[in-house]
Amino acid sequence: MTHRRLSTETPIGAVRRYFGLSQQELAMFLNVGKAIIGHIEAGRRDLTLALRLRLFPLLRHLPAPPLLPPDDEPLPATTPAPEAAPLAFRRKVCLHRAQGLRLELMKLTARAVYASRWQQALPTILADLEAAAALLPPVPEDGDLNASIRRWLPSLARRFKPSHAAQYHLLRLQAEAYETEAAALAELLARA
Known part of the structure; x- marks a missing residue:
């Protein structure tokens, strides 16, 4: 049984999800093979500086990730009553x-x-x-x-x-x- 590695979303995955691109389409944009996109997205390879620079025009349009958990998330049950x-x-x-x-x-x-x-x-x-x-x-x-x-x-x-x-x-x-x-x-x- 294989366990999939839990990690935060990679820049490649975020760009693909935000713009609705397939791995093949993003590979064409970055001028690399589709396999490289798959390896980077799966976390088996790191995003090189050259690829990051080519990806930057798309990355700059991504919305900023939230810094805090959503406001509607309840406090844990063990939280004391407020003063x-x-x-x-x-x-x-x-x-x-x-x-x-x-x-x-x-x-x-x-x-x-x-x-x-x-x-x-x-x-x-x-x-x-x-x-x-x-x-x-x-x-x-x-x-x-x-x-x-x-x-x-x-x-x-x-x-x-x-x-x-x-x-x-x-x-x-x-x-x-x-x-x-x-x-x-x-x-x-x-x-x-």
Whole structure:
């Protein structure tokens, strides 16, 4: 009975698997015989420097191997339960930060609501100002007050800018992340 040698995947095998090449196709690319590819892939021969240099244009396109085991791998059964104090403290920090972000979100939401109200009311307000100016005689000491007001009012409708919208969404995502982390910590604390 023969035992196959367990080893990590060779660069040749990784290139073949990633690009879907047969040993014959890779041998043609590297200008070597198919048998050499088989020996290197099986670990019976080492990859020479010359072959590594010819293989480099393909190797550079391979995704980087993961440095750590996957996140979804469970801890061994013998792992002790986590200490509650650091988890509880982190949960408290997350809730505090989320609350602060929610307050900032309330300010941005109010700003957006006020800007929206001004956008909706502005045409009517400007028309009313024009109508009032046509009915009333001009007051010399006021100068062109209505003109100043007509220039100023549109700025109120533009107080919520695209940068504010971006800030709103970033803060919302951060708050949700903190709240999600706090909920996961609460669940972990309940199990511990």
